[in-house]
Amino acid sequence: MRSSEERHPWMKFAVRGNNQIIGPGEDAFMLKERQKQKEWDDFFTRVQDALGCSQDLVFREVMVSGVVPIQCMYLESLVETRMVDLYILRSYMENQFTEVEHKRTDGDAFIIDLPFYTSPREQLVQKTVQGLLEGRCMLADSNANLIRLMVVAAPKFRPIEEAKSEPTIRGPHEGLTENIEVNIGLIRKRIRTQQFRMEKLTLGDKTKTRIVLMYMDGITPEMLVQEARSKLQSIKIDSVLETAYLEEYLQDNTWSPFPTMRFTERPDVVAAELLQGKVAIAVDGTPDILIAPMTFFEFFNSPEDYYQRADIASLLRLLRLLSFVIAVFVPSIFVAITSFHQELIPAELLIALSTQREGVPFPTLLEVLIMEVLFEIIREAGIRMPRAIGQAVSILGAIVLGQAAVDAGLVSAAVVIVVAITGIANFVVPVYSFGIAQRLIRFTFVMLAGFMGLFGILCGVLFLVAHLTSLRSFSIPYFAPVTPAFFSDWKDTIFRFPRPQLNKTIPSYFRNLFRMKK
Amino acid sequence: MCVVLCLTLTGCWDRVEINDLAIVDLIGVDRDPESGELTVYYQVFNPLAGSTSSGSPGQQSPVFTYEFKGKTISDIRGYINTLMSRRLFLNHYRGVIVSRRMAEQSLHELLIDIETNPATRTSVPIFVADDPVSDIMNTFAVLERIPGEALELQVRSATHLSLLFTREFRIKDLSERMLEGTAIAVPMVHLAQGNPITKSSDRSSMIQANYGNDQLKDGAVIKNFRMVGKLSNRKMVWLDLLSGSKSLHSMTMKVDGEDVQFTMRQVRNKIQVDYRNGKPVVTIRLDLQVSTGLSLNLNPTTYEEMLEREESLRRALTGKLYAFWHEIQDKEWDLLSFKTLIKTQLPKAAPTILADEHYLKNVELVLHVDTNYVRTGNLQKKY
Numbered sequence: 001m002r003s004s005e006e007r008h009p010w011m012k013f014a015v016r017g018n019n020q021i022i023g024p025g026e027d028a029f030m031l032k033e034r035q036k037q038k039e040w041d042d043f044f045t046r047v048q049d050a051l052g053c054s055q056d057l058v059f060r061e062v063m064v065s066g067v068v069p070i071q072c073m074y075l076e077s078l079v080e081t082r083m084v085d086l087y088i089l090r091s092y093m094e095n096q097f098t099e100v101e102h103k104r105t106d107g108d109a110f111i112i113d114l115p116f117y118t119s120p121r122e123q124l125v126q127k128t129v130q131g132l133l134e135g136r137c138m139l140a141d142s143n144a145n146l147i148r149l150m151v152v153a154a155p156k157f158r159p160i161e162e163a164k165s166e167p168t169i170r171g172p173h174e175g176l177t178e179n180i181e182v183n184i185g186l187i188r189k190r191i192r193t194q195q196f197r198m199e200k201l202t203l204g205d206k207t208k209t210r211i212v213l214m215y216m217d218g219i220t221p222e223m224l225v226q227e228a229r230s231k232l233q234s235i236k237i238d239s240v241l242e243t244a245y246l247e248e249y250l251q252d253n254t255w256s257p258f259p260t261m262r263f264t265e266r267p268d269v270v271a272a273e274l275l276q277g278k279v280a281i282a283v284d285g286t287p288d289i290l291i292a293p294m295t296f297f298e299f300f301n302s303p304e305d306y307y308q309r310a311d312i313a314s315l316l317r318l319l320r321l322l323s324f325v326i327a328v329f330v331p332s333i334f335v336a337i338t339s340f341h342q343e344l345i346p347a348e349l350l351i352a353l354s355t356q357r358e359g360v361p362f363p364t365l366l367e368v369l370i371m372e373v374l375f376e377i378i379r380e381a382g383i384r385m386p387r388a389i390g391q392a393v394s395i396l397g398a399i400v401l402g403q404a405a406v407d408a409g410l411v412s413a414a415v416v417i418v419v420a421i422t423g424i425a426n427f428v429v430p431v432y433s434f435g436i437a438q439r440l441i442r443f444t445f446v447m448l449a450g451f452m453g454l455f456g457i458l459c460g461v462l463f464l465v466a467h468l469t470s471l472r473s474f475s476i477p478y479f480a481p482v483t484p485a486f487f488s489d490w491k492d493t494i495f496r497f498p499r500p501q502l503n504k505t506i507p508s509y510f511r512n513l514f515r516m517k518k
Numbered sequence: 519m520c521v522v523l524c525l526t527l528t529g530c531w532d533r534v535e536i537n538d539l540a541i542v543d544l545i546g547v548d549r550d551p552e553s554g555e556l557t558v559y560y561q562v563f564n565p566l567a568g569s570t571s572s573g574s575p576g577q578q579s580p581v582f583t584y585e586f587k588g589k590t591i592s593d594i595r596g597y598i599n600t601l602m603s604r605r606l607f608l609n610h611y612r613g614v615i616v617s618r619r620m621a622e623q624s625l626h627e628l629l630i631d632i633e634t635n636p637a638t639r640t641s642v643p644i645f646v647a648d649d650p651v652s653d654i655m656n657t658f659a660v661l662e663r664i665p666g667e668a669l670e671l672q673v674r675s676a677t678h679l680s681l682l683f684t685r686e687f688r689i690k691d692l693s694e695r696m697l698e699g700t701a702i703a704v705p706m707v708h709l710a711q712g713n714p715i716t717k718s719s720d721r722s723s724m725i726q727a728n729y730g731n732d733q734l735k736d737g738a739v740i741k742n743f744r745m746v747g748k749l750s751n752r753k754m755v756w757l758d759l760l761s762g763s764k765s766l767h768s769m770t771m772k773v774d775g776e777d778v779q780f781t782m783r784q785v786r787n788k789i790q791v792d793y794r795n796g797k798p799v800v801t802i803r804l805d806l807q808v809s810t811g812l813s814l815n816l817n818p819t820t821y822e823e824m825l826e827r828e829e830s831l832r833r834a835l836t837g838k839l840y841a842f843w844h845e846i847q848d849k850e851w852d853l854l855s856f857k858t859l860i861k862t863q864l865p866k867a868a869p870t871i872l873a874d875e876h877y878l879k880n881v882e883l884v885l886h887v888d889t890n891y892v893r894t895g896n897l898q899k900k901y
Contacts, residue, residue, distance in 0.1 A: 350610055
């Protein structure tokens with residue numbers, strides 16, 4: 001195996017430089033100094049080896065007062081080099097660097113000083129490596145026998161843009177970014193109160209991702225905060241790259257298609273939900289923030305409901321509920337009544353459907369399943385492909401697969417219409433993860449309808465309602481405030497009453513958590 | 519796994535695709551009184567004809583009429599699919615046309631078949647054909663692609679926009695009346711002019727709408743499951759008025775020796791039955807709004823003259839209604855369902871009254887007709 005010096009000529013230079021400084025004339029003092037220097041060199045080599053002699057690892061030596069060397073090490077891909085040059089090294093060289101910092105939270109200080117000789121060497125190497133990976137600059141002050149780790153991380157994030165997955169017409173347009181500090185700033189600027197609380201923890205044995213639990217002190221039930229905190233602390237995971245990694249640990253029921261938490265890319269939504277007494281979980285490196293708990297009917301609420309007139313908002317909520325029913329039940333009802341209950345179809349419609357189906361070789365169930373699966377494929381392809389091609393795929397899918405399939409007599413026009421209506425209705429629900437749940441249960445209902453007609457759909461609905469009422473999201477019944485009934489909350493469930501008439505406090509089903517605590 | 523697989527099999531035993539169905543649009547029934555042979559016509563929709571507007575020359579016929587003969591309906595059912603490739607689907611038929619000769623024999627068997635078959639509807643109209651059923655079943659309609667649809671719309675429009683047909687013309691109304699022991703008048707259908715048009719291309723290329731088109735005219739009186747008589751269009755108007763229909767109707771009638779054109783609409787109808795001197799007395803109050811705008815010779819110029827005219831028309835109408843009542847009373851056609859009225863409004867006296875088979879002869883009818891002019895002619899002098 002090649003040594004570090006062989007692999008990195010600049011390291012040889014650094015070591016050779018040291019030797020030259022010390023010189024060949026040695027006495028006892030010099031021997032001691034040489035021994036000391038060897039220990040330092042050994043430490044640097046171990047740190048470099050721990051990082052695999054990475055290409056972006058920079059190791060610089062700075063002469064201070066012409067005698068004592070200051071070694072500086074950092075990962076140039078993570079830090080702001082200009083800050084290292086202008087601020088830290090220069091201050092050190094001019095002996096001007098004095099800073100006393102009071103402790104913020106554990107391990108999150110701007111400067112971390114580690115004594116070189118009194119600390120176990122292995123632990124010192126680990127802490128240094130960790131510091132370098134967090135974007136700190138390591139300064140080895142051999143004079144003071146200190147390893148000083150200073151935050152010089154360059155904030156690498158994209159600028160604040162409009163949330164792509166949640167566009168809005170009225171209301172703030174800025175969206176969250178991948179940088180957790182920026183995200184917290186965006187939320188904090190909306191909630192300027194001392195009640196806004198944040199708790200930080202690190203998750204992911206390999207990624208060491210920063211997680212921040214946000215809540216409103218005095219508004220969010222303590223029981224909810226405790227549950228969120230304990231759930232987060234109990235997570236044992238290698239990596240956290242997105243909020244979804246945590247969601248699967250946090251949700252009460254893993255085997256349910258219905259999400260019991262929501263994610264959002266909009267800081268105003270996070271602020272609104274926090275003010276409603278919920279908890280928000282931010283993960284560094286992703287623009288999505290998790291919000292919990294969520295009930296079934298809250299998925300039909302859009303933040304824009306509160307930015308426009310109450311009557312329009314109520315109408316839109318009804319429309320979203322109707323779209324949910326369409327997205328889930330229209331294909332299955334179509335299959336059921338065309339395969340089992342033709343007497344339910346008005347005569348004119350039956351004649352029209354019969355004409356369209358003439359020559360179609362597949363049974364209706366298969367026809368609907370084929371089109372639904374094709375539609376899902378087109379949609380998935382549209383999302384994955386580059387935007388320009390994605391549009392082309394959508395158009396091709398719509399025209400070629402729809403019109404051509406009808407012309408070729410492979411599917412009937414009615415099925416294309418049904419699938420199209422269903423697909424469009426699926427996008428109406430404001431929360432994307434809920435839309436996925438709709439897609440999943442839609443297929444189940446189509447199968448039930450194909451096997452047992454309306455009886456199958458009825459059985460499915462009974463199972464669905466039983467499942468929904470049994471779900472819980474952070475101890476909150478998923479079907480609240482309908483079941484269990486909290487009538488005072490109905491003012492902001494399906495309908496939205498004008499703001500002066502809305503409850504001034506948090507929803508009743510939340511207040512129950514306070515009671516449970518007592 | 520076995521349960522799941524069994525569930526998937528449920529679709530196999532009763533799933534039927536739309537294309538496996540022969541969707542029946544209209545049913546025609548005839549029985550030859552001499553041979554006793556039953557003929558059933560099923561007019562079936564042709565899905566290959568497309569769903570565009572009425573066919574142009576060269577296009578397929580929108581419907582096909584199958585003809586089946588047999589002793590009974592069961593005999594016919596037995597061999598339907600020897601001629602028909604698809605499963606007979608009766609749930610959406612729009613009407614039944616019965617030949618006059620069959621109606622005069624008996625409708626009992628037909629009604630039992632329809633009422634007991636879960637696939638057949640009873641909320642569709644029943645017609646009595648004045649021309650051969652085969653002609654009615656084998657002619658194309660004007661404006662509508664499907665003859666059954668045309669007939670359904672015709673009877674619906676005629677009921678709403680005239681007093682020519684009572685609202686009770688459905689099979690279930692007929693069954694109810696027969697079980698109650700009263701009578702009913704159902705619309706009669708015949709070819710308006712000429713021979714049936716059996717080619718859709720002929721129909722769409724012909725300007726004469728009357729030719730070969732079905733027309734509703736007169737009412738067939740059915741009592742005890744048999745057609746016992748016929749009511750002219752004029753008499754159907756009186757029946758409709760007494761039944762309480764509130765449709766608008768225009769007609770001409772002799773009033774004080776002069777022909778008067780008028781339009782009337784019933785605004786209120788109240789019927790009441792009392793038991794006086796051992797006889798049921800039925801009182802019907804009719805409030806009519808009358809417009810004589812079209813009548814040039816009935817234009818009152820003063821208020822007194824208008825009251826006089828109103829009174830004349832009232833007398834004339836009352837006379838006609840009484841004459842109609844006496845006619846149906848003499849024939850013992852309980853078309854106004856007085857039997858049911860007596861049963862519900864005179865529960866104590868009903869057994870006594872109805873014990874007599876000729877109860878209708880004992881019923882006394884008192885009519886209170888009120889006519890109210892809402893519009894008169896606005897031209898006092900001719901140009």
